[in-house]
Amino acid sequence: MSRKVEHIGVLGGGLVGALNSIYLRKRGYRVSLFEKRPDIRKAGTDSGRSINLALSRRGIKAMQDIGAFESVKDILLPMEGRMMHSLEGELTFQPYGKEGQFINSVSRGRLNEILINKAEEAGVEIHFEHTCHHVDLNKTEVSFTSPKENVTYQFDLVIGSDGAFSQVRQEMVKIPRYNYQQYYIPHGYKELTIPPTEAGDFAIAPNALHIWPRGKYMLIALPNVDRSFTCTLFFPFDGDPSFESLKTPKDVKQFFQKTFPDSLEHIRNIEEEYFKNPTSALVTIKCFPWVKNNFVLIGDAAHAIVPFYGQGMNAGFEDCHVLNQLLDKHNDNWDATLTEYQLLRKDDADAIADLALDNFVEMRDLVADEKFLIQKKIEARLHDQFPKQWIPLYTMVTFSDLRYSEALEAGKKQQAIMDEVMKRKDILKNWESLNLQEIVDQL
Amino acid sequence: MSRKVEHIGVLGGGLVGALNSIYLRKRGYRVSLFEKRPDIRKAGTDSGRSINLALSRRGIKAMQDIGAFESVKDILLPMEGRMMHSLEGELTFQPYGKEGQFINSVSRGRLNEILINKAEEAGVEIHFEHTCHHVDLNKTEVSFTSPKENVTYQFDLVIGSDGAFSQVRQEMVKIPRYNYQQYYIPHGYKELTIPPTEAGDFAIAPNALHIWPRGKYMLIALPNVDRSFTCTLFFPFDGDPSFESLKTPKDVKQFFQKTFPDSLEHIRNIEEEYFKNPTSALVTIKCFPWVKNNFVLIGDAAHAIVPFYGQGMNAGFEDCHVLNQLLDKHNDNWDATLTEYQLLRKDDADAIADLALDNFVEMRDLVADEKFLIQKKIEARLHDQFPKQWIPLYTMVTFSDLRYSEALEAGKKQQAIMDEVMKRKDILKNWESLNLQEIVDQL
Incomplete structure (x- = not known):
């Protein structure tokens, strides 16, 4: 006997949660989406997470499925290859593929806004400022605190799209014989900004992903629609040099002058921005199973990966695409769908996790x-x-x-x-x- | 400035905890050992964990270091190789090494008793029936409940030899960027007994580790001093056949008749024993760091492994040996010692963990x-x-x-x-x- 599913709770209104809600709503389910942050459309983009992402084939396919790709096109900036910056400031361009093949720099916040709009249009019931504080795997219940009330909902099915630190997964880890891994690389990251030139133009070539490969660490830059670039320094937490070893604004300035000299013409205010912006960690999460009773993990909640292949969002979107295809195949029989979903996607998630770790070495070292x-x-x-x-x-x-x-x-x-x-x-x-x-x- | 260490708390009075206490006591430290179970010398051997183990070179070396090897010799049963039992009952012998090289079947309980005696003789203060309920990594404090009182101790250093489900490690996992993995294989194990013959002799050859390799699963048998054998069935939890699929005494009997026919002459009471004895899981734990503030992980707490290389205890004993050698090298400077200890042993623990997983395939399949x-x-x-x-x-x-x-x-x-x-x-x-x-x- 298969699960009877009418009302689906979706935890997490980030990119994957919003996209998946739309897929499910379009299949006719009642979908309630819960997000702990305020409405991103009113509050502006969130900080602390990377500002831009690389949308490519797998992500685009999912956006097309739900009819959202046209709405997104305006905020995409094509990057046709990598532009390497040597210590001497020489540039080398390496195309990503054939002519006409490119990946797309896109703002996480803007994309999230578009998906939330689409979800709302599709009839998803969205609850912002709902912080999940308890998950009951046996009763298919989730309890939230919100500014107005504490509330417990029961669903037929709950999708945990609640990210790398997923609360649904934290409950699943307690299951006997649950397989779980959290692996932090020794590097963290910090975002910095290259603003537009005084003439209002891109300060460096906009159609590339810029890399300053320096062996053990690197700086990269992705273009934004406002003609700025978001730079990310991937740098060890400890040792020399490291986030720990650069203690003063002077240390930072000197390190950039020595290591990324041609970036300093463009990153103004480095001394200030470096200490204002947070340093974040980079984790790979592997776990199994992804399905327990009526709870399902998807996206980063099931398989957080490091960002070096530009596939985190694309892999999460492909999860949604695959889940939807399997629902087609199995005529919305959720038992058959979920069994196949987790077996199929686990291998692929493990593969992209390992590829993403390998690609850090390629980007920071081999491309030079x-x-x-x-x-x-x-x-x-x-x-x-x-x-x-x-x-x-x-x-x-x-x-x-x-x-x-x-x-x-x-x-x-x-x-x-x-x-x-x-x-x-x-x-x-x-x-x-x-x-x-x-x-x-x-x- | 290095840690000042006079009083060391050791959590867990199993094999590694007891052995390590002796090493530390012999160096002149005040050592307090805490064990949640009653005194094993009064209560008899504990159930639920595997009854016999294979002591080999690395473990012996540590036993010699602390002068305990002579006391143990009497309870060792040499196993010179593997004796494979085919479906037709044919026997094939594969020696483990050259002539004179063998591993030693030994009772976990008896060995533990001997080590506890040695620890007591050496002046270790032993507290049985003390269950740790709180670990404070910052204050180097550990709180216990015991039948008489709740008590909190402060130490200069705490060694967590508290096993695969270590409470010290459970505190360490909460540290930011802590690397942690728990991996359960799809197989569990159940122990069964081959009693001595009616004439009081070993029922099968005593100088070998017996294996019934059956591809996806296996039965093994190790000799005991009382001329019985302890058999262990390593078997999938789910699928067909599996622990789950054998539901009745009749199922069990039929399965053994079909799969391990020549074992049934010797395992009497299979229908009863199979359902009386517990089914246990097999986990690999990897984590890092092993040292945080004044807390140190050792043995299974740092690196639980599957039993298929017979190295779990030996690896834990080698941890103690290495720690002791490093204390010699660094003149009991604990900062230098612990830094080197965890870097050195982490690579080795990862290696034996992987080797042990690989060896399951060798034992259950390749040896046939x-x-x-x-x-x-x-x-x-x-x-x-x-x-x-x-x-x-x-x-x-x-x-x-x-x-x-x-x-x-x-x-x-x-x-x-x-x-x-x-x-x-x-x-x-x-x-x-x-x-x-x-x-x-x-x-």
Whole structure:
């Protein structure tokens, strides 16, 4: 006998919670969405979380499903590749894919506003300023405090889209034999701003994701619609240099002058902004199961990942897309849907979590390496000549909807082949005359 | 400025807690040991945890350090290899190492009693029936309930040897950016008994660890001093067959008749014992840091592992040995000691955790495979001819004190070489004429 589902509670009105509410409402369910913060449309964007994100294929597909992509187009800024800034201020551009392939810098707050509007239009009942303080996994009940009252609701199903520190998951962890992992990398991040020039223009090229790769750490910058850039310093918490070792405004200024000299022309007020803005941690969460009784985890609540592949939001949106597809497949039989959902998505979530951790090394270190960039050029040629046989890993992850787990496996195989290719004599000189057929044949 | 340490609180009077108390007492510290259970010497062995363990090189070394090994010898039963029982009741013996190399079946309870006696003799202050209910990481305070009173102690240093569900670690997990993982395999275990024969003898060969490898699950048996064997069924919790699928005494009997027929001659009362004995879960715990303020994790509290390499106790005892060595090296400077202790042991604990998970596949599945056994024979010959260059992984882990992390790395390298060797044409026929020098040269 399957669950009877009419009324669904959605915990968390962030990007994934809002999007998923729309999917569910469109299927005809009664949907109640609870968000602890005030209405973002009145309160302005929230602070403390990263301001802009990279929307790509998987996220776009979900936005299209619910008919929201057209409304978002105006706030997207295409980034066609990485722009590396060397210590000497030299620029190197590495395209993300073929011509016409790009990822989209987008404001988390603006996107959230649009999704909340769409959810409201679709008939989702939205409760802001409702802080969940108790989850009862057996009774399918959730208790909230709000400025007006303490209230307990019962649902037929609850979706926990309540983020990396999910309260639904905190209840699930107490289940016997629950598998759980929280892994913090030794780096944190801090956001800084490059404002528009005095003439009101972008201070650096707007169609790229800028990286100052410095081996153990890096600075990046993504463009905003207001022609500013949001920079993020990914930097160790401890050691030298680190957030801990830069103690005074003078330390910060000197460190940036030495390490990111060409950024200082553009980041004004570094001494002030550095100490005003928070330093945040970077966590990977893995857990299983994602479904217990009538509770389901989705998005960061099920699989928080580090941001280095630009896939956190895209993976969460793809969860919603997959859940919706499975409801189609199983004619809204939730038992069959949820069983398949968690088995299917767990492998993919684990894969993108690992890929995202690996990509930090690529971004902060490898992109400054000539050999690495040549390898990427060879792979781009392979893809040009054998577009169906050799698809670079970044392309599979970002511009396709191949399962993340399959992309990871294919990427490993390609990397093993390329490791051998890159060992060949004088490869840095001869790479343009490689026999590409012979490489592809190794797949 | 280093910590001033005079009075050390040790939480948990299990094997590692008792052993470590002796080490510390011998260095001259005042040591107070707290154990929630009654005095094991009066109450008899505890139930619910595995009854016998395999003591090997690393554990023995620590026992020798504190002068306890002689007292233990009488309760050790040497196991020289694995005895595999096929479905047809055929026996295959695979030695663990060279002649004279063996592991030792030992009763957890008896060993614990001996260590508690030694601790008492050494002057450790032992408090039984003290259940820790609060840990204050900042004040170095621990609060207990006991049958007589509720009491709070302050120490200079607290060692958390309080096992896989450590309360000290539960406090540490709350530290910002704490890394933590609990991973349950899908299998649980249940203990069963092969009593001595009516003539009072061992029912099966006493000098081996018996395995009934059945692919996805297995039964094992270890000898006891009273000439019984303790069997352990490692079996999935769910699916078919599983603990869940065997619902009645009849189900159990039929399953054993079909799957472990030759065990049924010896396990009497299977229908009764199966339902009387508990089913327990198998967890791997990884966490970091192990040191916070004046609290230190050791043994299972820091790194609970699955039992399939027979290294849980040995790894915990080696923690104590390493800690003691570092105190020697740093002249009891605890700051330097603890910094080095956790960095050194974390890598080794991670390595043995992974090795133990891998070894389950070896025990339940590979040991029934002819090709696998031939590979092990080839490796034994390699070790014979090149004793310093090729040391089989099992030997490095069990009969040497090479760091677990180094054993893991060396084992991977050997496995890659052996993977190629085992692909050779007709290897199962030709293996005795292999050019061993050529294999060793690949290292």
